[in-house]
Amino acid sequence: MEFLKVASIKDAVNQLCEKTYEFDTEIVEIDDLNGRILSKNYFSKINLPPFCRSSVDGYAVISSDTFGADDSIPSLLTFIGSGEMGKPNEFVVSMGQAVYVPTGGMLPQGADAVVMIEYCENVTGDMLTVLKAVTGGENVILVGEDVTEGELIAKKGTVSDFRTIATLSSCGISEAEAYKKPKITIISTGDELVSPQGKLSSGQIYDSNTYSVKALCEDACCEVIACLKIKDDFILLKKAIEDSVAKSDMVLLSGGSSAGEKDYTVKIIESIEDGFVLTHGLSVKPGKPTIIGTVSHKPVIGLPGHPSAAMMIFTEVFWRFLRKKRNETDNAIKIFAKTSENIHSAPGKSTFQLAFLEYKNGEYIAHPMHSKSSHIKVINEANGYIEIPTTSEGIEEGQTVEVKLF
């Protein structure tokens, strides 16, 4: 009997990172950047705002001209003209003068504040009555107040969202370098599996891993280029893996759960030139029968057959590998909760315990959800999961733990 090459998740992920190629990058237009992961740092090309702007509709003035002004003793100023949106403001304000500026419009030279239009009255054509004093800088947005030229505005590894996109575009960046979406082939094996379009015969179950793993790949910014269903046969499976490695950047196998198949995958990877099995068995529950290998420096991962285990291993192993390769920073807000009961863990293994969260008396309570790894519904009903580390024998009732959300 050959011993399994059992590894911790951390070691397995690190080893896979080392043994695989660096991810390609490409230039992505700002229109298509949502969800894409930046592969370099971005710095602003401009000051933001690039010119001194009014934050209100009103009159640009020299603030000292308005000091003491109120309803009973207004300041009288000479209106010398109006600035326009999107155009340079050519006026120069001297003592006793005012220029109309729309919100976002450029401040004329000489002015240091803007009086809101609500507090001004146009007495005659060129005489303006100011009913309220403004201080220097009031209602003014200074050059570079938001962002200064050359400032870091988006880090390498950022998963771009609407806010990244707003920041980049407002700083004049119309395209960005991002990691290419890795092309993935999902190979589903298991003679007991029938696609949900089909009809079950006795002893068969519906395939769900192909579909859930495809959705996870999409969430993880990967592109699934093919989903294959291969019979549980060494020759056929080897050919499918070889073809898939040639056409894709990564191959995910969703095993059936029979003992024979697991051996097939390992033996096939080892029988392919430039194929290596890095890990055969993870010290994790659920998900022990995970296979991590490479063929031609491309990841070939055998996910466990049980649906919940396959989803957990994708999330905690494969996605972690992707994040590490793409230098993603973990900005996820962590949820902390007290456990509602003792939770036992598997000695010497990282244990992922599904949990349901309840907010009660100002804190979260995590209720462990007991299930078998073959169960599917429970993962759909859980809010997330608790990771109990290898070194811990379990968690006591009332202990504060981190709950990772789905």
Added chain:
Amino acid sequence: MEFLKVASIKDAVNQLCEKTYEFDTEIVEIDDLNGRILSKNYFSKINLPPFCRSSVDGYAVISSDTFGADDSIPSLLTFIGSGEMGKPNEFVVSMGQAVYVPTGGMLPQGADAVVMIEYCENVTGDMLTVLKAVTGGENVILVGEDVTEGELIAKKGTVSDFRTIATLSSCGISEAEAYKKPKITIISTGDELVSPQGKLSSGQIYDSNTYSVKALCEDACCEVIACLKIKDDFILLKKAIEDSVAKSDMVLLSGGSSAGEKDYTVKIIESIEDGFVLTHGLSVKPGKPTIIGTVSHKPVIGLPGHPSAAMMIFTEVFWRFLRKKRNETDNAIKIFAKTSENIHSAPGKSTFQLAFLEYKNGEYIAHPMHSKSSHIKVINEANGYIEIPTTSEGIEEGQTVEVKLF
């Protein structure tokens, strides 16, 4: 002077829901269901598992045959054959007999437990030595243990994720009815705006709302079919709105911030047949200059020009409208935090205060991030925001508040 039709967010959203058509639905294949919103309830077509399965590789036995078995006094059973994956198990186990079953394989009739292969030894061809006792039901997954036939497995309004997809497909559902993605046209106005591909002249700024709003539309399961840039001109803008309403399900206008434009949008909506302005001004900060209208029962929304305000109003008004129309259940886990300082709010308005979260001494601290609504960078750096309701004058330091995450 005409008074603005100022409304609370809740009233504005409710009114918009009432005045607009119901969303169309379509059938979506399970492969494409990720992120889509279910428009009806789904019930399982089958028991899950559909047959009694083994959860391990091992020997199906009558449990009482193993009682008392251990290393020193093993039970001796007759091995009568092996079940195969994906096929009915035709064996019938009688007292003293055992049948090999792979993980996930069907249990033969008569057996009520499975002994893991690790605890069995095949002494001769048909004699099996069992070194460990099993109790009834051990290592067995019963019919319908996970899901029972007819059980509700996914609710109307669910935003499908990999877990929904796993559950539906494993229950034999290969396609689902989902809300069609509303087709949206984004019209950007504002003479000061230049696309980030262009070069700024004096007085101009880069357009960012088009891109951030497009990304938000994608996040909200909508399809942006066109992004138009229209000059600040009544006739041109009216034609663009009419054309866009004809081609799209919804129109989002991202205003420049000059006073004139705001009036245009309202006047244009009112000048179009079957056009109504429902709200002109929201009692919210930032985001007061929001316009909510309909043309031919299709939403026409004027977002504020300031980038942060536009993003907040999309999230808190438009997205809320979409969620309500699509019956989406709010499953988001709420984050609660203590404020690090007093936060002032605008009297009579809902105030959205950007905040940065820090985890300290077992709880979250929310640090308000002070900024002007014209600033963009700050929203990118915030973790989320605190909503201070209309009825509150502010939040005191140390008070516990909900922080909505971006």
